[in-house]
Amino acid sequence: MTDTHTDQTRGHNSWLEVDLAAIEQNVRAVREFVGPGTQVMAILKADGYGHGAVAAARAVARGGATWLGVASAAEGIQLREAGVETPILILGTGFPGQAEDVVGNRLSQTVANGEVPEALSAAAARAGAEAGVHIKVDTGMGRLGVLPEQVVAFARRLLALPGLRLEGVFSHLATAEEEDTAYALGQFARFQQALQALQEAGIPVPLRHVANSAAVLNFRQMHLDLVRTGLLAYGIAVFRCDHRGLRLRPALTWKSRLAFIKRVPAGTPLSYGRTYVTPRETTIATVPVGYADGYCRVLSNRGALLVRGRPFPVAGRVCMDHILLDMGDEPDLRVGEEVVLIGRQEGAEITANEVASAQGTVVHEVVARLGKRLPRIYLGA
Numbered sequence: 001m002t003d004t005h006t007d008q009t010r011g012h013n014s015w016l017e018v019d020l021a022a023i024e025q026n027v028r029a030v031r032e033f034v035g036p037g038t039q040v041m042a043i044l045k046a047d048g049y050g051h052g053a054v055a056a057a058r059a060v061a062r063g064g065a066t067w068l069g070v071a072s073a074a075e076g077i078q079l080r081e082a083g084v085e086t087p088i089l090i091l092g093t094g095f096p097g098q099a100e101d102v103v104g105n106r107l108s109q110t111v112a113n114g115e116v117p118e119a120l121s122a123a124a125a126r127a128g129a130e131a132g133v134h135i136k137v138d139t140g141m142g143r144l145g146v147l148p149e150q151v152v153a154f155a156r157r158l159l160a161l162p163g164l165r166l167e168g169v170f171s172h173l174a175t176a177e178e179e180d181t182a183y184a185l186g187q188f189a190r191f192q193q194a195l196q197a198l199q200e201a202g203i204p205v206p207l208r209h210v211a212n213s214a215a216v217l218n219f220r221q222m223h224l225d226l227v228r229t230g231l232l233a234y235g236i237a238v239f240r241c242d243h244r245g246l247r248l249r250p251a252l253t254w255k256s257r258l259a260f261i262k263r264v265p266a267g268t269p270l271s272y273g274r275t276y277v278t279p280r281e282t283t284i285a286t287v288p289v290g291y292a293d294g295y296c297r298v299l300s301n302r303g304a305l306l307v308r309g310r311p312f313p314v315a316g317r318v319c320m321d322h323i324l325l326d327m328g329d330e331p332d333l334r335v336g337e338e339v340v341l342i343g344r345q346e347g348a349e350i351t352a353n354e355v356a357s358a359q360g361t362v363v364h365e366v367v368a369r370l371g372k373r374l375p376r377i378y379l380g381a
Contacts, residue, residue, distance in 0.1 A: 008377050013288035013321075014256035016370060017343075018051045020059040021380030022249035026235050027063030030227070033246050034216065038223045041067035041089065041209070043230035045075065050294075050370035051234055051252055054082040055378050060233055061086050069228055073098045076107040089134055089168075093144050099123035099131075108132035108167055112145050117158050124163030133158060134168040134207070139190040140183065141174045148194040152201045159203070168207030168226070169195065176214035177240050184215070188222055217241045236363055237353055250351065252367065253343030254374070258307070259322075260286035261333050270324050271316030276301055278315075283327040285312075287339050290321045294370040295341060298359045305339050309346025342366075 009015045031040050042065040043049070048056035057068055057079050068088045070076045076088045089108045096119035102109050103123040111117050111133045120131040135155060138145025146154045151169070158164055171191045175183045191210050198205055209226040211219065216227050218241060231238050235250040261283060268278045278284070287305065291297045297318045304311035305325060315326040327333060338345065342352050356363040 008375055012373070012375050013259070014254070014293055014341075015375045015377055016050070017253040017255065017377045017379055018055065019249065019251045019253075019379045020055060022235055022251040023051070023056055023059040023233060024063040024380075026248050026251070027060045027065050027229070027233050029247055030216065030229050030232050031064045033244075034223045034227055037225075039066045039207070039226040040064060041069050041226055041228045042233045043069040043091075043228055044079070045069065045071040045091070045230070046368035049230060049234050049236075049364070050367035052376040052378070054079060054084065055376065055381070056233075057082075057084045057086065059381075063233075065233075067226065069230075073101050073105075073107060077101060077105050080105045080107070087132075093136065100126075103127050103129055103131050108134060110134050110136045110144070110170075111158065112136045112138075112154075114157065117161055117164060121161035121163045130163055130165045132165045132167040134170055135166070137169060137171045137191060137194050139171045139187040139194070141172045141187075143172075145171065148190050148197075151194045152197050152203070155198060155201070155203050166203070166205070168209060169198065169205045170207075170209040170228075173210065173212060173215055173222075176212055176218060177238055179240065181218070184219065188219070214238050214241055217244060217246070231363065234367070236367070237351070239353065239363065250343065252352070254341040254370070255343070256287050256289045256339045256341065258285045258333060258335055258337045258339060259288045261327075261335060269316075271300075271319060273317055276316035276324075276326075278326070283330060283333060284315065285325045285327050285333060287323045287325060288321060289323060289341065290319045292320045292371060293374055294366075295323065296359050296361075296366075296369070299355070302358050303355070304350065305341050306343075306345040306348050306350055307333075307337060307339055309348045311348065311350065 042060035044053045047053045068086050069091050093110050093112050096115045099119035100123045124131045136145040173184050207226050208224040211222040211227040213229045213232045215222045235248040263283050266280045270276045300317040303314040312325045315324045352366050353363045356366045
């Protein structure tokens with residue numbers, strides 16, 4: 001074995017190393033980039049983009065994030081039960097039956113319809129507390145939100161309900177990373193119109209936020225009171241964006257070990273479906289990790305893993321628990337040697353973005369699908 005985390009990886013075939021100091025530094029860099037007038041919300045959906053939500057929550061707070069964003073009440077409750085005290089916004093609109101948990105755990109709720117605010121108001125009254133809410137405005141994403149022309153009437157209905165505290169108004173951009181900026185700018189214009197209507201109606205909005213990681217980089221005018229950063233917090237490059245000198249460190253490395261090594265002749269079929277047949281005599285190494293861990297089957301015959309600081313191709317179909325590598329004539333291979341699926345090794349690197357490109361998907365999916373059976377080893381805490 002070549003890893004230095006024997007106790008934490010015992011019994012596991014593969015694991016993730018997460019550099020919490022890198023996450024802290026990345027958030028601090030984003031804060032400096034947006035300036036003192038803009039707060040940072042770190043997004044911790046999908047178990048902190050696969051990095052581990054609880055540990056990431058503490059790291060982003062050390063870096064200066066003043067808000068956390070989650071997808072559901074359950075994700076927020078997990079953080080509260082772990083002792084995280086930073087304000088938390090549930091970015092989904094939730095359901096009326098979750099109101100007690102939202103109020104009881106001091107979570108802020110996104111609202112865009114009548115039933116959830118009424119349930120929150122009733123739960124707040126029973127608890128003798130207030131429920132913080134953020135109005136979601138649909139400016140062109142089409143998933144959730146009040147239409148801009150309806151936002152004043154909706155806000156008035158909220159303010160008429162006892163126990164609700166309007167903390168913010170926000171929207172979400174559909175194309176912030178694209179070279180053609182027209183649609184994103186159009187969304188921002190509609191958002192500004194909604195904010196102007198609220199102002200004219202005498203409804204104060206403490207926090208206005210619309211910028212995700214791509215908009216942080218591409219649209220300074222959209223920084224407003226708060227920005228929401230997911231990828232940047234974890235040091236993951238935003239597709240097609242100029243990072244404008246923002247110094248980021250990838251926080252995640254995915255490792256395994258060589259489990260089995262054999263020499264095979266030319267013409268040897270490998271893995272399910274025999275989609276790879278060795279073109280020559282070669283060494284085949286088996287790595288005990290597969291699509292059950294989050295290494296997508298689409299990477300069959302197209303992915304690569306690092307061994308000894310060099311990329312070796314995935315040979316044949318990715319299995320639930322195993323990957324085969326064509327190691328060629330690499331000499332003196334040993335069972336237990338370190339393999340890197342994402343991250344750096346001896347000066348070489350496979351980034352999460354490269355894995356996403358090989359899969360034909362977005363990097364968010366790659367990290368969000370990292371399996372629960374991968375233990376997270378935290379460095380730099």
